Amino acid sequence: MSLLAIIGEALRALRLNRLRTGLTMLGMIIGVAAVVLMLAIGQGAQTMVNQAISSMGSNLLIVVPGATSSGALRSGSGAVQTLTMSDAQAIASLPSVKATAPLITGTAQLNYGANNWSTVVTGVTPDYFEVREWAAESGALFTEADVRSATRIAMLGQLTARNLFGDEDPTGKMVRIKNSPFLIAGVLAVKGQSLDGRDQDDAVFIPITTGQRQIFGNQFPGTIRFLMAQAESAEMMEEAEAEMNQLLRQRHRVAEGMENDFTVRNMAALTAVATGAAKVMSIMLGAIASVSLLVGGIGIMNIMLVSVTERTREIGIRMAIGANRRAILLQFLLEALVICILGGLAGIAIGIGGAWAVSEAVGMVVVITFGTVVLAFAFASGVGIFFGFYPARKAAALKPVEALRYE
């Protein structure tokens, strides 16, 4: 009997028991849909984390003033201001460090015409944009000369620009920051969420010197809030960390045995943790979803076993008129497989639909890859073959005379 004819027989048998076929298929549909949906959510989370990581810039080390504990007085990092511009310059000259970006930050009110917007004002040097791999979308970045002469010039983040200017192009316009007029040099490209969930486009950047002298007035001259350093390569992160620690201890005259008055954070470690966590979540969601697929598969086996018993006489008749064991085996195996494949296809469609609904309703990032769909489909077929084989073999192993006599 040709395979095509056997498929025809299998389809006919399934059509005869529409309700049962449908209910069995439902188990498969739910299982596959759950797998597709969970993988989509898991991969969405991974994508979000990866975006946040890549938006941070690569091979970053962050130096913040203060230590987690200092003698009897324990204060959080950043509580004291011990880092200076010259520290940043000194670190930049280390062989393992490509560039450094000192920062000062604060919150200020921005005004343009009738619009106002309160946002984070960050004083930076042009190196900052290089370290963060952040380009101007319109206009041009301010320059080293602007930093030297403490010019009142600003780069707007996308969200700030939209809130103050709407559809207007802000480049070349004047904006007031804490009532001081600033020329807008340009608007930065979209950066998206950071790892801690802040919208990085809700920002404005000015030369660090301008910030020190004019916006955040009462600081010790030359002090900075923290600094970012970019290592030459991913392999040199550890080396850069060690060199920076050594250099800063020396510069800050930290005596032997005393704790650092600064902290160097290796962002690679942080990103590894974040990626790892997202991956674990993804795998766990997939594993939970595959349990329902397993249950669906057992449902198929159950129904196929009932079907074989119910149709014992039919099997006997078929054997009497010339069906060999292979034909009987294939007929029942294909019935299970057809249920799984049709259920799998429907499940994939529903899973994709569900993923879309989730992203629309909750605003969650979901990612459905071709690989996910192929995996779900292969999984469904595998379940069909695995759970269909035992009942099919049972049917094929029947003795013709006994099957015929079965009431």
Added chain:
Amino acid sequence: MTPLQNPASNPLIKVESLCKIYSLDSGAAGNGNGNGNGNGNRNGTVNSQVLFDVSLSIHRGEFVAIMGHSGSGKSTLMNILGCLDTPTSGHYWLDGSDIASLSDDELACVRNRNIGFVFQGFNLLKRMTALDNVATPLLYAGVNRSDSRKRAQALLHQTGLGKFAAYQPNQLSGGQQQRVAISRALVNNPQLILADEPTGNLDTQTSREIMEIFQQLNREHGITIVLVTHEDDIAACTGRLIRLQDGRVVHDAEVPA
């Protein structure tokens, strides 16, 4: 290709010293064919012998009736002749081939190509049209769907059921169902038809019609027919009568015309 390709000089069916013993769990010994001499043994099974040393030959073109009381072993003999069951001991040559030497798949092929079955309960596939029922053996023989349907339609026409091709078994009368079953038995041009009480579920008039079909097949197409029956007038339509009693052949003679 069929496993059976032997010169026509041999008898079509030859059995020698055929024995069949069923081993039944003692708890279930009451059903099935367990009417023979029960011999209990220590591990709780009961052996019951249904056929004792049966030997017979049936030649091409014969029309043979097998009679016997219920439990005389005639159905068991039919099942063995039909390659649906295997003897416990003894030999069975069908068309010169030793059936014991054939694999399961080869036996399926023999049932498909060389033997046509007609059962008392018709044994049609439910919820399948008469046409598809008749065409199914051809599908197992590897004939494509449209050719097999054409052939099935022709056979239904021949048995007078041309108009009922699209009907399902439960929409047909007993006589019509049996004609469908005969068409199905004939669809692969078998040399041998085995009919196990084909008229058992039919009224006298219909029985006579069915017997006429068998006689015609035997006479005009030279098909060998072996038929089990309870009824003397059915046996009278055949050419040779074999009587079984308690698993032994007690009578084997031509039926006077």
